[in-house]
Amino acid sequence: MAPRKAPDAGRRSDRSRRAIYDAALALVGENGYRRTxxxxxxxxxxxxxxxxxxxxxxxxxxxxxxFLDMAARAAGQTAPEGDEDADSRNGGEYGIPDTGDLAADLKLVLRATVDELNDPLMEAPTRALTAEGIVDAALGAEFVEKLLDPQLALYVTRLRAAQEAGHLRADADPRTALELLIAPLTHRWLLRTLPLTHAYADTIVDYALGGLAPRP
Amino acid sequence: MAPRKAPDAGRRSDRSRRAIYDAALALVGENGYRRTxxxxxxxxxxxxxxxxxxxxxxxxxxxxxxFLDMAARAAGQTAPEGDEDADSRNGGEYGIPDTGDLAADLKLVLRATVDELNDPLMEAPTRALTAEGIVDAALGAEFVEKLLDPQLALYVTRLRAAQEAGHLRADADPRTALELLIAPLTHRWLLRTLPLTHAYADTIVDYALGGLAPRP
Structure with missing residues (x-):
């Protein structure tokens, strides 16, 4: 739910804003980006x-x-009630939990990503926008900068903390390391190769942290 | 180069076939799948x-x-001259080398994948087709089955051999493990997040095999 604001002639009305977002997402999902x-x-x-x-x-x-609003609503389902700070609704601002157990924290957030990607509400518009960004470099760059990079930054933060705690290899670059975690989910979802499940998310975390080579 | 065939009234002429492939790839790259x-x-x-x-x-x-022909030509640059078996030109039939050094073999093939993805000849048509498959599930499934899965099967074969040689964790599923290797490259290329380089391919192999967690 969007936070309620005091009436303000200079501000977009919440009802119109929500109707416009819903219409935009529905149309891009139904007709694609270009025909919207x-x-x-x-x-x-x-x-x-x-x-x-x-x-x-x-x-x-x-x-x-x-899309920012949709991501915020998805993230906001676990956010504190009555939060009126618009920035904090920006999808990623809640961060990745740090319980001290890196594997558990990553599984939690990757399972939530699986749920978002499998959400029928998000499916069609997210596919339409991703597809357009793949062929339109300028649009793709804008969405990476404004939608994807802020999410990736949360992984960098969490992986840096893990590194300081001795739970991530000291010589690993967190920005590169996160791609082993999120790219497999994106790959399965975009290309529909195999089912995208919680068990898959867990396995990816285990393989990425533990490594595919046998441990001595 | 396509292998030369004996003249045959029932067979497509090589010259027309090549012209049709080139035209199809050029048009889908320029105009997208739907408008081709x-x-x-x-x-x-x-x-x-x-x-x-x-x-x-x-x-x-x-x-x-x-696309099969384009992949075959890319793969065929290192294939034996005069190979007239059409099946062997199918992009992936040459397999992933097995020198006994899993990391080196994976780096070799992932570096070649980087080169293919960065090839301007392949860029536009591959993006157009991938984008269409993302929004059109039937088309996407057909291309996964006919183009992607045969390539993934080569990784399964190589990873199974590594497992038998004790170079891959005995409890790892090769079909899942390969996604840690190829998905990051696809992710960077499709979304254009950061440069797709040989150094990146090498790092992905090192991280995936060695794991992100510190080794004891």
Whole structure:
């Protein structure tokens, strides 16, 4: 749920904003990124297209915020009630827990990622946006910078803490190491090679931490 | 180079076949999968569209063979001269070398994968096809089955041999283990997060085999 704000003539109304996000995500999921238009989003949301143009400079900007909001709602299901700090709703700001057990913490967050990727609400729009970013380098770069990199930064933080605690190889680069954890999930999901399950997430963590070579 | 075949009225001419593949790959790279048509391929290749319809049942079938041929040409650069067995040109039939040094063999093949992914000839059509498979489940499944799975099977074979030689953890599942090796490369390439280099391929192999946790 979006936090309630005091009425403010200069602020987007929460109801219109939510309707616009929902319409944008639905249309991009149904028709793809290119065939989604500001006019179409406005019509589906029941607002005038000038309302959208007043608040966002482009279709990409609407969708970016719709995705940030969707990620925040997914993350916010475990967030404190009544949190009114918009930054803290930015999907990744809650961070990866640090219980001192790196494997357990990574399994928790990768299982949650599995659930998000398998969520029918997110499936179609996320696929449409990812597919467009793969062929449109400028759009892809924007989404990596604004949506993906902030999530990856959380892994860097957690892996650095693990390194300081002696739970990650001292010579491992956390930014590279995280790719062994998240890329397999993305690969399975995008290419639909095999089922994406909690058990798979657990196995990836075990293999990545323990290594595929036999331990002496 | 395609192997030379004896003239045969029932066989596609090599020259037309190559022209059709080249046209199909160029058009899908320039315009995307959906806007590529049999008519467009025929016009660009300088053949009648009935020529294409006679040899392939669908646009997807033309592209599938064009990709198989492109992969075979990439793999065939190191293949024996004069090989006339069409099956052996199928991109993956040469297998992953087994010198007894698992890390070295994996680095060799992953470096070659980096080169293929960074090849400008393959870049646009491979991105277009991958993007379409991400949003079109039926097309995606067909390409996974016919293009990706045969390549993954080569990793399974090599990892099983390593397991028998005591170079891979006895309890590791080779089909899952290979995803730690190939998914990070795919992730970087598809999402363009960071440069995809030989050094990166080497690091992924070292991290995956050695594990991210400190060794006792």
């Amino acid at each position: 238009t500001i006019e179409g989003i406005a019509a589906r949301a029941g607002v005038g297209k000038q309302t959208i143009y007043r608040w966002w400079p482009s279709k990409a900007a609407v969708l970016m915020e719709a | 048509t049999i008519e467009g391929i025929a016009a660009r290749a300088g053949v009648g569209k009935q020529t294409i319809y006679r040899w392939w049942p669908s646009k997807a079938a033309v592209l599938m063979e064009a």
